Structure formats: C-alpha cells, structure tokens
Amino acid sequence: MTTTDSSTDRYFIDFPGRIRSIQTAMREENLDVYLGSRLRTLSWTLDAFCPWRSFVVIPREGLPTAFTFAIDAARVADDSWLDEGQVQGFAPLAGQDQIQQIAGVIESLISGGKGRVGIEDGMSNYLPEGNLTHYEYQRLAEALPGCELVNAHTLVDRLAMIKDEGTINRFREASRIVDVGHEAVLEAIGDGGHRGMTETVIAGIAALAMRKAGSEWEWSFTGGNEIASGYRTGFALGACTPPSTREIRAGEPLMVDIHSMFRLGLGDHSHNYLIAPVTDRQRWHADNFVELVKRTLETYRAGVTPGGLATKMLAFAEDGGFASNVLPGFEHGIGMLGDEWRIGLNDGPIPYWTNPDHVYQENELLICAIQYACPEEKIGFRYENPILLSAGGCEPMSRFPLSVDEVA
Secondary structure (H helix, E strand, O other): OOOOOOOOOOOOOOOHHHHHHHHHHHHHHHOOOOHHHHHHHHHHHHOOOOOOOOEEEEEEEOOOOOEHHHHHHHHHHOOOOHHHHHHEEEEEOOOHHHHHHHHHHHHHOOOOOOEEEEEOOOOOOOOOOOOHHHHHHHHHHHOOOEEEEEOOOOOHHHOOHHHHHHHHHHHHHHHHEEEHHHHHHHHHOOOEEEEEEEEEHHHHHHHHHHHHOOOOOOOOOOOOEEEEEEHHHHHHOOOOOOOOOOOOOOOEEEEEEEEEEEOOOEEEEEEEEOOOOOOOOHHHHHHHHHHHHHHHHHHHOOOOHEEEEEHHHHHHHHHHHHHHHEOOOOEOOOOOOOOOOOOOOOOOOOOOOOOOOOOOOOEEEEEEEEEEHHHHHOEEEEEEEEEEEOEEEEEEEEOOOOOOOEEO
C-alpha cells in the first residue's frame, strides 16, 4: 500500500477525501452504491495503473473495494493507497468472476436487496474509456434484480474537473520528463545525426531518455511516442502517427510527439523540425504554425470557451491565408491516466463530445492541441502541451522552446 505525507510530498493527493466527496454526491443523488468502470475513474480513485478490465465499488460510507484481473491484483494493491483487503482479483472460476464478485459486494451494501446503483455508461472515441458494456450491464441487472442501475458518470467527471495541487505537480513533473526526451532527440538528429535514422529509432531515443528521467509509461494509446516524417506529417486531420520504419530524409518535415507518465500524471508535447534544405514555402507554413500556437496560448484563460477560442483562431488563420490547413479544434481534455479526451461535462449539443460552450475555470488542465496540415504539399506540424488555466492566462507545462527548428 502506498502511503504519503502531505507535509513532505509535493505530489500528495487526498484520495480518502476524493472518496468522501463522491459519497457526498451519492447521497445528494440518492445512490446507494457507485460502480466505477472507466479508466479515468480508476486512476482518480485508486492512484494505481489498471491496464486490465477493472472496477471500483464505492459504498455510501467507508472504503471502496477494487476489482481487477487476478494476475495483477497484488501489484494494484501495492501501488494503491488501499490495503490488500480492499483490492480483489477476479478469475474465470466458479464464484470468482467479476460480475459475481461485484454483485456480492453490492448486495452486502444495500438493505433488503433493493437500491440505486450508479454506473458509468455512454460512448467515446477513446478506445480504453471503460464504459460498462452491454453484456456487463445485462449480467449485473440479472444478478441484482432489486437494484436500479443509474447512469451517473457525471458525478465523477464534475469532481475531477478542477485539479488539486498534487495532481498539478504530477503534470509538471511529467512535462519536465518530456522535455528531457526532446533534448535527447535534438542532440541525436543534429549535425547530420538524422541520416539513416528511422521514425522508430527517434521514438526509442526519446523513450530511453524519458525512462531514465523517471517516466513510468509512454502513455499514449496511439502508438506510444508518435513520430512522423515527410508526407506523414501532413495527413489531413491527422493526429495519430505511430512511428514507422520510414527513414528521415533531407528536405522534409519531422514531427516528434512524445509522451510520459509520472504517478498517473501525463506529459505530452510535440516539437517540429525541417530537415535541410528548407524551401521558402516550407518556412512560410512553419511560421504560420508558430504564430498560430503563440496566439492560441495567449488567448487561453479561465472564462473563455472552446467554441469562442476556435472562432478567434480560425479568423486569425483566415487573415493569414492558411485557414484551410488548420483543424478547427484547439484542445482535448486531460486528467489522470484515462481522462484523455472530452472536456468538461456531457452537457453539449452532441452527447459524449465536448460542449463548445463550456466555460473554462481556474485550475482546469487541458491539452492545447493544434494540427496544421497541408497534404498536397506533404507538410504538417503538430502542437500538444498540457496547460493549466488561470484568470490571467495559462501555464504551458512543457518548457521546450516553441519553434520549428531547421536541422542541417
């Protein structure tokens, strides 16, 4: 069991306090039990990495019980703030599968076999979201005939939106680690070092440097570290480029988008290069991109909305003659591991997507994410960086210089 002292650990998070805040919300919404199944909920409540199908059962009072695949239960218990008795392993044995175990715990927490159980349902474009599946829902409904299963995921989403100091510091450290990875890549590709190098090699150079600096996982679900060169940087609407074995070539762009994880806080930053010789047209695209990123970072602050910011930035791009190269979105959500995509609550015009009218608040964290792509010219650039919002602006977590560097 992981134990920390808030007086000495700058990464301390009050996880028992988080559970109590969920329980307060449960009482307000008349829920007897909350069943968390999403990766974001598991990270936010357990402080442990749960790569296997996992669940957390939270009663109205007392400690939660976590369930994960038996082969990983001891490790999850060791990583988590919970003791071993609160982390259970499920297995394909009679009476030990996840549904039977979860149903048994829920039955012990409700009176007379009847109650309201909050579940996490919905949809996502994010593959490991962890919403309860149709089969799981059916099995639980059969095992708990006296219970009403209520979709209640916004309860956790609302509580997790504003970040505490320990979470913010974990993100700062993860971003420091990412900067170490970028420094290693820049040193490796300079002075002709890129010759004969492939995208996969660049990904490995960054990964090794970040692991040495303390990264616990290349957290992205889109191929670990994402490296693109040449025409691959210009994929229309592209923001997913797992590294390929393509060699880096003279006269082409290179995009290095690398990721780290520190105590479930996430580092994500993209840096862009032009491999010499560089044409005037390539430099024109690069300068447009850099100015767009600068303008975006200057605009972000508490009180603005995703839709309002996008309108301003697209108008700026239109004035510069490059609006057709800009993806009309400038952020994606971020929280502890698993809370990667949607911003704010599920209260917009399109269910389970970001509400364009969401009003940012102080101490929200998000990824400033900008995609500039010109497929017909085989060139594109990407910017991603966690930013912390305040009333006066935003704090970019990665400190690596904003530029498109020319490499000899």
